Amino acid sequence: MSAHEALRPMTGRERYVVLAEGAFDAEWAKTAASLIRYRPERVVAVLDSTRAGYPVSEILGFGGAIPILANLDEALALEPTPTALLIGIAPQGGGLPEAWRPVLRMAIEAGLEVWSGLHAFLGDDPEFARLAEERGAVIHDVRKPPKGLPVGTGLARETRGLRVLSVGTDCNVGKLTAALELVDELERRGVRAAFAATGQTGILIDGKGIAVDAVVADFVAGAAERLVLESAPGADVIVVEGQGSLIHPGYSGVTLSLMHGVMPQALVLCTKPARTHIYGGEYDWVEIPPLDEVVRLYEDAMDWVSLEEPVLVAAIACNTHGQSEEQARQEILRAEKLTGLPATDPIRFGSSKLADAITALLDV
Amino acid sequence: MSAHEALRPMTGRERYVVLAEGAFDAEWAKTAASLIRYRPERVVAVLDSTRAGYPVSEILGFGGAIPILANLDEALALEPTPTALLIGIAPQGGGLPEAWRPVLRMAIEAGLEVWSGLHAFLGDDPEFARLAEERGAVIHDVRKPPKGLPVGTGLARETRGLRVLSVGTDCNVGKLTAALELVDELERRGVRAAFAATGQTGILIDGKGIAVDAVVADFVAGAAERLVLESAPGADVIVVEGQGSLIHPGYSGVTLSLMHGVMPQALVLCTKPARTHIYGGEYDWVEIPPLDEVVRLYEDAMDWVSLEEPVLVAAIACNTHGQSEEQARQEILRAEKLTGLPATDPIRFGSSKLADAITALLDV
Numbered sequence: 001m002s003a004h005e006a007l008r009p010m011t012g013r014e015r016y017v018v019l020a021e022g023a024f025d026a027e028w029a030k031t032a033a034s035l036i037r038y039r040p041e042r043v044v045a046v047l048d049s050t051r052a053g054y055p056v057s058e059i060l061g062f063g064g065a066i067p068i069l070a071n072l073d074e075a076l077a078l079e080p081t082p083t084a085l086l087i088g089i090a091p092q093g094g095g096l097p098e099a100w101r102p103v104l105r106m107a108i109e110a111g112l113e114v115w116s117g118l119h120a121f122l123g124d125d126p127e128f129a130r131l132a133e134e135r136g137a138v139i140h141d142v143r144k145p146p147k148g149l150p151v152g153t154g155l156a157r158e159t160r161g162l163r164v165l166s167v168g169t170d171c172n173v174g175k176l177t178a179a180l181e182l183v184d185e186l187e188r189r190g191v192r193a194a195f196a197a198t199g200q201t202g203i204l205i206d207g208k209g210i211a212v213d214a215v216v217a218d219f220v221a222g223a224a225e226r227l228v229l230e231s232a233p234g235a236d237v238i239v240v241e242g243q244g245s246l247i248h249p250g251y252s253g254v255t256l257s258l259m260h261g262v263m264p265q266a267l268v269l270c271t272k273p274a275r276t277h278i279y280g281g282e283y284d285w286v287e288i289p290p291l292d293e294v295v296r297l298y299e300d301a302m303d304w305v306s307l308e309e310p311v312l313v314a315a316i317a318c319n320t321h322g323q324s325e326e327q328a329r330q331e332i333l334r335a336e337k338l339t340g341l342p343a344t345d346p347i348r349f350g351s352s353k354l355a356d357a358i359t360a361l362l363d364v
Numbered sequence: 365m366s367a368h369e370a371l372r373p374m375t376g377r378e379r380y381v382v383l384a385e386g387a388f389d390a391e392w393a394k395t396a397a398s399l400i401r402y403r404p405e406r407v408v409a410v411l412d413s414t415r416a417g418y419p420v421s422e423i424l425g426f427g428g429a430i431p432i433l434a435n436l437d438e439a440l441a442l443e444p445t446p447t448a449l450l451i452g453i454a455p456q457g458g459g460l461p462e463a464w465r466p467v468l469r470m471a472i473e474a475g476l477e478v479w480s481g482l483h484a485f486l487g488d489d490p491e492f493a494r495l496a497e498e499r500g501a502v503i504h505d506v507r508k509p510p511k512g513l514p515v516g517t518g519l520a521r522e523t524r525g526l527r528v529l530s531v532g533t534d535c536n537v538g539k540l541t542a543a544l545e546l547v548d549e550l551e552r553r554g555v556r557a558a559f560a561a562t563g564q565t566g567i568l569i570d571g572k573g574i575a576v577d578a579v580v581a582d583f584v585a586g587a588a589e590r591l592v593l594e595s596a597p598g599a600d601v602i603v604v605e606g607q608g609s610l611i612h613p614g615y616s617g618v619t620l621s622l623m624h625g626v627m628p629q630a631l632v633l634c635t636k637p638a639r640t641h642i643y644g645g646e647y648d649w650v651e652i653p654p655l656d657e658v659v660r661l662y663e664d665a666m667d668w669v670s671l672e673e674p675v676l677v678a679a680i681a682c683n684t685h686g687q688s689e690e691q692a693r694q695e696i697l698r699a700e701k702l703t704g705l706p707a708t709d710p711i712r713f714g715s716s717k718l719a720d721a722i723t724a725l726l727d728v
Contacts, residue, residue, distance in 0.1 A: 094582075119582070151614040153646035213582040217618045220581045246620075247668045250515040253621025254581045260613040282517035287670050297668060304611045304661060306651050 014113070015044045017075040018088040019103060024048035024068060026060055026321065030172060031117060031201040032088025036063040038180055038205045044082045045075045047103070072106050084113035086204060094119025104128060108137045115140045117200025119214065142203045143211035145223065152221025156228040156263040157307070161194070161235040162361055163228060165264035166242040166317070167298050169288050170279055171251060173272040174346075175242040176202050178317035178354065181346035182268065183239050185355040191362070194235035196227045198258060202241045213243055213254045220254060224261025237358060240264065246297060248278055249286060259298075260305055266314040266361055267298055268354060269341075273318055273331035291316065292338050315357035316343035378477070379408045381439040382452040383467060388412035388432060390424055390685075394536070395481060395565040396452025400427040402544055402569050408446045409439045411467070436470050448477035450568060458483025468492060472501045479504045481564025483578070506567040507575040509587065516585025520592040520627040521671070525558070525599040526725055527592060529628035530606040530681070531662050533652050534643055535615060537636040538710075539606040540566050542681035542718065545710035546632065547603050549719040555726070558599035560591045562622060566605045577607055577618050584618060588625025601722060604628065610661060612642055613650060623662075624669055630678040630725055631662055632718060633705075637682055637695035655680065656702045679721035680707035 018036070020029040024046055036043050036056055045067050046056055052070035056063035069075050075082055085107035091097050096118060104122065107114060108131045116122045116139070123129055123139040132139050156163060164182070166175040179195060179202075186193035195202075197209025215223045224240070231238050240262045244251030271291060278286040288294070295313045302311035316335045320328035328345055335343040342353040382400070384393040388410055400407050400420055409431050410420055416434035420427035433439050439446055449471035455461050460482060468486070471478060472495045480486045485505040487493055496503050520527060528546070530539040543559060543566075550557035559566075561573025579587045588604070595602050604626045608615030635655060642650040652658070659677045666675035680699045684692035692709055699707040706717040 119580075154613045154649065213580075215581055216577075217579055217581045217584045217621065218577040218615065220617050221614050246665075247670075249518045249624040249627075249669045250585050251582065252624050252668070253584055253617035253619070255617070256610075256620045257581065257617025260616050263613075285518065285521075285670070289670075297664070300661070300664065304616070305613050306611075306649070306653075 013083070014042055015080060015083045016042055016086040016115070017072065017082040017084070017112070018043055018046045018086050019100070020046050020048045020088040021100070021103070022048060022050050023089045024051050024059060029089045031090065031204060033060055034176060034201045035086070035088065035204055036060060036066065040064065040066065044078055044080070045069050046088070047072060047075065072103050072110075076110055082112060084115055086115040087118060090117065090200075096120045096122065096125070101127075105131065108132050108135055108139075111135050111137050113138045113140065115142065115204060117142050117204060117211065119143060142200050143214040145210060145215045149215060149219040149226065150222040151218060152225045152257070152261040154225075154263060154305070156225045156261065159228060159232040159238060161232055162237045162266065162358070163240070163262055163264045164237060164266045164268060164314075164358055165240045165259060165262045166268045166270055167255065167259070168242060168245045168269070169247070169271040169291070169294050170245050170275060171248055172279060173275070174270045174317055174319035177319070178268050178270050178346055178351075179239045179241045180205070181351040182354045182358065185351040186237055186239075186358065189355060189359065191359060192234060192236045194231040194238045196231040196238060196240040198224065198227065198241045198243050212258055213251065217253065217257070220257035221261030224258045228262055236362060242270070245278075246301060247286060247288065247294070249283065256301060259302060263307065264302070265309070265311060266358060267302075267311065268315050268317055269295060269298060269313045270317040270319065271335070273320065273335065274323060290338060291335055295339050295341070313339070313341060314361065315354045316341050317354060318343055318345045320345045320348060377447070378406055379444060379447045380406055380450040380479070381436065381446040381448070381471075381476070382407055382410045382450050383464070384410055384412045384452040385464070385467075386412060386414050387453045388415050388423060393453045395454065395568060397424055398540065398565045399450070399452065399569055400424060400430065404428065404430065408442055408444070409433050410452070411436060411439065436467050436474075440474055446476060448479055450479040451482060454481070460484045460486065460489070469495065472496050472499055472503075475499050475501050477502045477504065479506065479568055481506050481568060481575070483507060506564050507578040509574060509579045513579060513583040513590065514586035515582060516589045516621070516625040518589070518627060518669070520589045520625065523592060523596040523602060525596055526601045526630065526722070527604070527626055527628045528601060528630045528632060528678070528722055529604045529623060529626045530632045530634055531619065531623070532606060532609045532633070533611070533635040533655070533658050534609050534639060535612060536643060537639070538634045538681055538683035541683070542632050542634050542710055542715075543603045543605045544569070545715040546718045546722065549715040550601055550722065553719060553723065555600050555723060556598060557601045557603060558595040560595040560602060560604040562588070562591065562605045562607050576622055577615070581617065581621070584621035585625030588622045592626055600726060606634070609642070610665060611650060611652065611658070613647065620665060623666060627669075627671065628666070629673070629675060630722060631666070631675065632679050632681055633659060633662060633677045634681040634683065635699070637684065637699065638687060654702060655699055659703050659705070677703070677705060678725065679718045680705050681718060682707055682709045684709045684712060
C-alpha cells in the first residue's frame with residue numbers, strides 16, 4: 001500500500017459485519033464501538049456468540065437495532081448482504097488468535113472483503129493470501145504502513161491551518177473520540193476542519209490515515225508530518241488523533257514522535273478521571289499524576305523542540321463513562337479548577353467547550 | 365533471525381575486511397572507526413581505493429598498522445585470511461549503493477560472511493540470498509529486528525544490576541563511545557559490567573544487540589526491556605547504548621521508548637559542546653538548550669513513569685573532537701559548573717569520572 005493509497009478514502013458503500021467474538025462491549029471492543037458510534041449506517045451486524053440475540057444498543061447504549069449474531073452464516077443471510085468482515089476487537093499483542101481462523105476463512109470464501117487493524121498482517125498470512133487470491137477477495141490491513149516514509153524534520157510547522165493534537169493521561173481514554181467530536185462541532189460552526197487518523201479505529205472510521213504505532217520507530221514523526229501535510233489543504237483546523245500517553249511505559253515514544261511530527265499549536269488533553277493508574281495489570285505501578293501536572297509535562301515536551309510560540313493545552317476532554325451524571329459534573333468541575341482550563345465530556349455534554357477553545361485561537 | 369539469534373554473540377574468531385570505499389575517515393566511516401577503536405584485533409584490512417597504501421592509524425590516529433587496501437583480492441591474499449566482509453560506512457538513506465554489488469558478490473563467492481547494518485537487508489536481496497545459499501555463506505543483517513518482541517511493561521526494573529543509559533543532546537555526539545568506555549573502565553575496576561547495544565555499530569562491535577530504531581514503534585520499549593533482561597545475568601552494572609535525543613524532532617520518540625524500556629537508574633548525558641543546534645540543515649531551527657536544562661528534561665521524562673527513586677543524570681560525557689586541548693578542558697569545566705555534575709571527554713581524558721559516578725551509586 002503506497003502512501004497515496006493509505007490516504008485513499010473508502011468508497012462509503014461498504015456494509016460491515018463486525019467481528020467482536022466474546023468481547024462486544026464498550027471497554028473491549030473499542031474499534032467496534034467507535035465504528036458504530038460514528039458510522040452506524042455502514043454496520044449490518046456484530047458477531048459475538050456470547051451476546052447474540054441482543055441489539056447493539058442494549059450493550060453500548062447507542063447503535064440502535066443493529067443485531068448481534070452468533071456466527072457469520074447468520075450475517076450472510078441478512079438482506080442487504082454484508083460486503084466486508086471488519087475486525088472490531090484488538091487482542092493483546094495484536095496477533096491473530098487461532099480461534100478466529102475459521103470465521104476469517106469463511107468470510108474470504110464468501111467473497112467478503114476483510115478489514116483488519118491487527119499488528120499481524122492478514123494479507124501476509126499464506127493461507128488467507130492464497131484463499132483471497134482464489135476468491136478475488138481483498139484483505140485491507142489498515143495498520144500496514146505506507147512505503148517511503150521520511151524522517152520527521154518539522155515540516156508540519158508550515159501549514160496554514162491550526163494544528164491540534166489530542167493527547168491523553170493513558171491509552172484508551174478518548175483521544176479518538178475527542179478528535180472526532182471536535183471536528184464535527186467545528187464543521188457545524190462552519191470552520192473547515194480536517195481529521196487525521198493515526199490508529200486503526202480512526203482509519204476504519206475515516207477510511208484513510210496511517211497507523212503510526214505500526215511504523216518503524218525512526219519514521220513515526222515523519223509519518224505524522226506527512227499526515228498533517230496531506231490533511232492540510234483547505235483546512236482551517238487540522239485535528240490529529242493522538243496515541244498512547246507520555247506516561248505510558250510501553251507507548252510513550254509513539255506519543256512523543258507524534259507530538260514532534262505533528263508540531264501541534266494546541267493540545268486537547270483527554271483523561272478518564274476514574275482511572276488512577278495506567279490501565280492493565282502490568283502497569284499498576286505507574287500512577288497518573290494530578291491533571292495540572294500532566295498538562296505541564298505535555299507542554300514541556302513540546303517546548304523541547306523550541307517552537308516560536310509556547311504550545312499550550314487548550315482544553316480537557318473527560319471520559320466519564322461508567323460514572324453517574326452527578327459524578328461526571330463534579331469530575332469536570334474538578335478538572336477545570338485544577339487546570340484553569342475548560343473541560344467537558346464530549347459524549348455526555350457535547351463538545352462546545354472544546355470547539356470554543358480552538359476557535360478562540362483562530363481569532364487571535 | 366529470532367530474538368535468541370539476535371542476542372547470540374559472535375564467536376570472537378571473525379577476521380573482518382571492512383568495506384569503507386571512498387569514505388574511510390572518522391567523520392563518514394563511523395562504524396569502521398568504532399570497530400577499529402574497540403576491536404582492532406578482529407580487523408585484518410580496510411577497503412578504500414582512495415586511501416589505499418596508508419595504514420589505518422594514518423587516517424584515524426589509532427588502529428596501528430592495519431592496512432588500507434584497494435580491493436578485496438588483496439585482502440583475500442592476506443595471511444591469516446579474512447572470514448567476513450563488514451560494511452563499515454552508512455550510505456545516505458541506508459540503501460545498498462549499486463557500486464557495492466561487485467565486491468559483495470565477490471565476498472560471498474569467496475565464502476566470506478557478510479555483516480551489514482544497512483536499512484536495506486542484504487539477506488532479502490534475491491541475488492545475494494541465492495549466492496549465499498550456493499556458497500554456504502552467511503549474511504548477517506544486524507538491523508533486522510528479532511521477531512516476537514513484547515510491548516514494554518517495565519520489567520527491566522527488576523534486574524539486580526544497576527541500569528545505566530547513555531543519552532544525548534543530539535544524534536552522533538558519543539552515546540555509544542561513552543557506554544563502551546564506561547564498561548571498559550568498570551571492568552578494569554573489577555565491576556562486572558554488561559554492554560547492551562541498540563544500534564548497528566554497537567551490534568557490530570559487540571556481536572549482539574537490537575537496532576531499536578528499526579523496530580516497529582509499539583515494540584521499541586519492549587525491545588529495550590528484553591535487551592536489559594538478557595544482558596542482566598551476572599552483571600553488577602548494565603550499560604545500555606542510547607539513541608537519538610529527546611530534543612531531536614525526528615528521533616525523540618525512539619529516545620523516550622528506550623528510556624522507558626530500559627528503566628535506567630542513572631543516565632550519562634553525552635554532548636558535543638561545539639554544537640549549538642540539532643545537526644543537519646533541516647534542524648537548524650532547533651536550538652540545543654543550556655546543559656542544565658537538558659539534564660532536567662531527561663530527569664523529568666524518567667519521572668513521568670514514577671519509579672520509586674528519582675532517576676538522575678550521574679555524569680556528563682563531552683565529545684570535544686575537533687577542539688584544542690585547552691578548549692576541551694574549558695568546555696568540560698563549563699559543563700561541570702553549569703550542571704554540578706562530573707564531566708569528562710572519555711576518549712581524550714579517560715572515563716574515570718564516569719566510572720566514579722556509577723560506582724558511587726553501587727556503594728549506596
